Amino acid sequence: MNAQVDPAQVSAVAEAAADGIEFDGFAAETEGEGYVLATDEGSKRVVHGDDIDDAAADYAAHVTNWYFWHAEAPQAAERWAFLRWLERADDERVPDRYDALAAGVTREWGQLRITATADDTGSRRYDLRHVDDADADPADLDDHDDPLDAREITKHDDRGRYRPLKTAPTLQTGWRFSGLGPAxxxxxxxxxxxxxxxxxxxxxxxxxxxxxxxxxxxxQSGIYGVVRTWDRGEGHEHVDWVAEACCDDSQCLKRREWQYDEETDLDVDGGDGEFPCREPCSVVISAARRWTKLEGEESRTYEFELTPSEKEQIEEIVGAVADGRSDDIREADVKDDANRYRARFLRAKRFDDEGNLSGVPTEPDDDAGSADAGGAEERSADEDEADEEASG
Structure with missing residues (x-):
């Protein structure tokens, strides 16, 4: 890319050279009535003050790069670092980076695809879209130019369902922001x-x-205080289950960095996300509250009559729902154990009119059982209230 220096950039370099510039392989300083300009490529030039314009033009890529990062890019440390990461600024020398930016440098951030480009004055512009729309015709995407629009895009998935967890891998497709400035x-x-x-x-x-x-x-306090009671002398196995259920790459794009405590790691992988998760989120705590109550139930032995294939089918159905594959199973694919018609056939064959598997009721038919059932119903209503609060 053939960079061009404008007067404002020359003036900024001349002013900053008084304190010395050393940035991205470019150096500039004042010397008497003039300036010394140099790059890590081995070039060096000493010029009189009146010749700074011509000299800056000879170092156009470095001058415009310095100007962008010090006059146009946000100066907040985290934003500045993120933008440099996007264009691999710490890995590429300026001339090579400018060549790459001319074609577009692309990075992924969760389900976001971000492409950085630079014009001939070094100003960066950014294209933002869903990773699944990488090859989509721009005419087929909804254009946005206000970053505030992103708030609406994140509210629902492609099926119109509310997304309580912003880092879930369910970001809707079909949109793009083009020509965004760095901020x-x-x-x-x-x-x-x-x-x-x-x-x-x-x-x-x-x-x-x-x-x-x-x-x-x-x-935790209030209705969520019950989660504090979940340690029952069995180590952190239950927290492993929580992390396996909620903190997998298939469920959340963050990389879990929190463990059981400062000294005790969980036995579950934290994922491969680019950005870290620093604490159990509200979705995890809300789910853990529900599981805390469910795990308080005593185990019972139930006796069912199933064929080996039916047992495997139930296992496959649970797996398909847990992994989010059920919506991808075609109605015509009756070979799949989790196929809807296969599941309906199993229900017709093995469930009674009350919905009991193999006709076996969940609660025994006695007064104690009825009381237990009433308690379970009360807990369910309570949980509904908690879920509504978490979603709100």
Whole structure:
């Protein structure tokens, strides 16, 4: 890319040279009545003050690059670092980086696809869209130019369902932001994935403040205080189950950094996300509250009559729902155990009119059982109230 220096950029370099410039392989300083300009490529030029314009033109890529990062890019440390990461500024020398920016440098941030470009004065512009729309014709995407629009885009998935967890891998497709400036780009990203840029930067700086499971649940109160009672002398196995259920890459794009406590790691992988998760989120705590109550039930032995294939089918149905594959199973694919018609056939064959598997009721038919059932119903209503509060 053939960079061009404008007068404002020359004036800025001349002024900053008084204190010395050393940035991205470019150096400038005053010397008597003139200036010394140099690059890490081995070039050096000493010029009189009146010749600074011509000299700056000879160092156009470096001058415009310096100007962008010090006069146009946001100066907040986390935003500045994120924008440099986007164009691999710490990995590429300026001339090579400008060549790449001419074609567009693309990075992924969760389900976001961000492409950075630079014009001939070094100003960066950014294209933001869903990763699944990488090859989509721009004419087929809804154009946006206000970063605030990102708030609406994140509310619902492609099926119109509300997304309570912003970092779930369910971001809707079919949109794009084009020509965003650096500040607007980071603002849009932060609306899609709140606090991820700041936490990513803190982690890079070794300053990520992690709140582990025990720290977090010990702070819970009110209807969520019950989660504090879940340690029953069985170590952290139950927290492993929570993390496996909620904190997998298939469920959340963050990389879990919190553990059971400061000294005790969980036995579940934290995922591969680009940005870290520093504490159990409200969705995890809300789910854990429900599981805390469910795990308080005593185990019972039930006797069912199933064929081996039916047992495997039930296992496959649970797996398909847990992994989010059920919507992808075609109605015509009756070979799949989790196929809807296969499931309906199993229900018709093995469930009674009250919905009991193999006709076996959940509660025994006695007074104690009826009382237990009433308690379960009360807990369910309570949980509905908690779920509504969490969603709100």
């Amino acid at each position: 607007d780009l980071v603002t849009a990203v932060e609306y899609v994935y709140p606090a991820t840029v700041a936490n990513w930067h803190r982690e890079r700086e070794g300053a990520l403040d992690v709140s582990h499971w025990r720290d977090t649940v010990d702070r």
